[in-house]
Amino acid sequence: MMENPVRNIHCNHVYEKETxxxxxxxxxxxxxxxxxxxxxxxxxxxxxxLLEALDFKREIAKRKQSEL
Ligand SMILES: [Zn+2]
Known part of the structure; x- marks a missing residue:
């Protein structure tokens, strides 16, 4: 599970920022x-x-909420 997803501006792939x-x-x-x-x-x-992937972040937040 990613905490700080960032998106590559060249190919739109998303990675964990720190890693x-x-x-x-x-x-x-x-x-x-x-x-x-x-x-x-x-x-x-x-x-x-690498730009912050805000949409991904929202998805993660949503998923976290539904797990509660
Ligand atoms: Zn890529």
């Missing part, structure tokens, strides 16, 4: 591509390309 930022830092020299299998986006991940 992805940590990965970007780790692989700084080579860069990393979108980890989604079969994604056509070849642009290396960069923190400025």
């Amino acid at each position: 992805t930022l940590a990965l970007i830092k780790q692989k700084k020299r080579k860069g990393i591509r979108c980890p989604y299998l079969g994604c056509q986006n070849k642009t290396p991940l960069a923190p400025q390309d």
